[in-house]
Amino acid sequence: SFVIRPTDLNITDNDTWCDWAPFDQDNYQNLFGYIDNCFLVAYAFGMFFSGMFGERLPLRYYLTSGMLLSGLFTSLFGLGFYWNIHSLWYYCLMQALNGLVQTTGWPAVVACVGNWFGKGKRGFIMGVWNSHTSVGNILGSLIAGAFVSSAWGMSFIVPGIIIAVMGIICFFFLVEKPEDVNCSLPQHHVRTTAQIQNSSLTRNVFCPASLQGVVEFSLCLLFAKLVSYTFLYWLPLYIANVANFDAKSAGDMSTLFDVGGILGGILAGVVSDYTGGRATTCCVMLIVAAPMLFLYNAIGQNGVSTTVVMLLVCGALVNGPYALITTAVSADLGTHECLRGNAKALSTVTAIIDGTGSIGAAIGPLLAGLISPTGWNNVFYMLISADVLACLVWDATVFKHIINSISLTFNLKLAEPSHYVL
Template structure:
């Protein structure tokens, strides 16, 4: 079936059942001479829309850690209460990233992303201006759980926009750039919170500006995202991006699959799809590595090695996140240009680098200068974020376009619910009861497991790429 025919039927079927939130159908085709300039303009616009929009979610995702010292110092919430409230949003986000993805696959990204951001901002405003919410751990955690649910409306529509507006051979680079939005958003969110506390707090115990100021900025960003994002090219009278760039998807669906129910879609393309399941399992281990190192940097440097004070430990934390931007961009470029779209190859390369660097970090003598630890921390951050980005990209690359968000959401569900838990609770238990040597050895083992899973994914991906190449060759003959 022709790309244009299938894409058009996909849009028509997938737009049914969500009312005003439904994905738009195809518009009247534009004249040939307008296609290229319109594509250039709107590819830039939609990318900026999802980049700025997704960064906006990180302004207000979980600002509890930023004010935890104030909450504890003034006995507003105990340490246990702070932990419960902070974990509520992460747990909810992991669930929502999957379930909201199922809606997003059939929804208009132009509405879906800004709506989620605006609703999340409203939750943060309620937390700031209704004292009764923060007076109870149960109520506070419940509202943060709701906030986390709305947060899950950010990644799926962004992934939907990417697969509709950018073709396979360019997605690695584009996704790596887009993926840095969360680093940008987290940095700006921290700066806004700090400025808000300094400029608008009415007392030392007033933590609310760290919530309401970023929330107001997020509402503005939601409006900007609405103006910039368009759901798909066909809704603007443009041909599908695969046709425009002569670059077919790795995996195409068929009419019968497009008409499947949500349950059938999940069963056929997620739960019984070996490659998606393996990607989800791999995500557990790469997330365990991400947080297994990140969460314990301050404690390792200060309490275990006595290399620096609390501020120095936080600097290590910041270096890890900052280096992630460079590493993510590099990994995306390598997957496109060096491995020619074979994401697994780039993922395995970066995982090997992660394992080697963690080993050196572990074995570096406590007498070594602090800057050497900082360099290794930066390298680990730069290397591990590449595979994290790639797994989400592989999920949308190796699934039919109309289930791309659901597949990526499934991998995210595993990453947050299991991987983050292993990194926090599991690593904490290892440190307390087995010591740092066993902990680092376990992290190396986690790298090995992730690498083995990526080998199996890579074999499947190679087969899919060969079939896509063969189909492209036969179509041109």
């Protein structure tokens, strides 16, 4: 929902600087919002079915085909510039198709990584691995910024070529499971300090008594993704309007939010491995994120150093829980012992959690577009409210986990004298 004004463009026959119909009218932000939501809604819809296909198809073929098709539709979007296409429906269709084929990605890659690593240090390993999402966001922003002032079509064609090439590399070199290359299997079901939560949370979606783990993490991710994707789509425009940066600098500055997300994802993984409480880690980070978002809106425009620090902190606190839920938590639930070796269910569990979260990803930018005309303060109030709702999903569970931990510690201390008696 944000575009960079080319420095050499001078338009005098309309109230906007854009000269590419139909985005050259006063409602250009709404039109960009429609395109954004075509992708996000299609992604959310397709994700619920993607996991089922991922279970039944070889992950290497499934992931490769998705990457090649994603490269195709991304490039077709950019070719609209060279083919002189001015139909809104064309761009909406390309984004919707792109959203559908990109649903092949996340369940497949989480399943592959989950197959290789057991629960012991999964939070840390997947926290480091998940940094690729933020690196991709940063790279995409830089590529778009490099071409947008000369030939905006290349801002889509170049990423399309990159993902297609990586799809070919994936086809030839991806190893889905350790047993495919005669490696020992990781221990998915050993009780360690890295359990995702107490026993009521570690039961899987396919176990009769434990839908709550998947349901609660899914709802938490819905609100967490709402906040994260609102920042992804609207942060450059906010920085340009409020912090008085020029558009190019605002786009570059917004990448710091993703840098913070890398640090937050790793931190969340390490803490959850050490404490054994995935839900508690998410809840604490979300609780701290709420006042930080308020503080960023209040003082974030007071100089470059303040903006940098607040973007890093907010990025870590907002994207940390998001990263933890979509990686380590999904892998923990999808490889639980009650599946009795059906590790392919990991793809479905990941798809359910991320699909629910993607609903929030579609709603957030849309709400921001509707609310932003009333003032940026109201947009931040909406984000803080979503953050609080994400915490409320876990209130009862986290409280129960803390009480159980205290009770266990207290019981162990009471048992210590008996050793001396015996």
